[in-house]
Amino acid sequence: EIVMTQYPATLSVSPGERATLSCRASQSIGNSLVWYQQRPGQAPRLLIYGASTRVTGIPARFSGSGSGTDFTLTISSLQSEDYAVYYCQQYKNWPIGTFGQGTKVDIK
């Protein structure tokens, strides 16, 4: 099983500042990685797939990068609605997909 590890577990960021979230796979997954945002009490929302392709309608301040085992989600200028938990998930082997444990972005 491919294990996904996210860090840090919690990231405290001031509004308007940049947030950088990391995700590491236990083995190479190419670019088979997605990022989701989950606000309290809501379902996950797909932000990025293919490691770097932003979903239609997702603001440009969200960007994804990386390949192989190391990936990054960057939020360039945090807005109030961006405070949430972010999950990475690999989808290398259909239909198996594993999530990271999440990074909570909270207000500094």
Place this chain on the structure above:
Amino acid sequence: EVRLVQSGTEIKQPGDSLKISCKASGYTFDTYWIAWARQMPGKGLEWMGVIYPGDSDTRYSPSLQGQVTISADKSISTAYLQWNSLQASDSGIYYCARLLVQGIIGDSWGQGTLVTVSP
């Protein structure tokens, strides 16, 4: 607009059976895979299994094989997740999601169904 609307909160006892639903609209139901995911209290997410409503091809996570049943009725654009005998450890929030063609990627999600199993 793609919408997935799930059935409501369930409170059950250990040993009970349960079937929760996910009704899809806004797209051709039988041409996209649907997946079920669970989120245990205060925990992360886990995919449980997938179904292709067009031919009912179903695959399960190896860790959950035999514990749940996933089905779909394409005549009413609805997918189901079913338990024959609930355990306390099944308590959590269950989500359905439509999958992109690229893989097990949920591009649209239901609102979630809270299942509580308690004596």
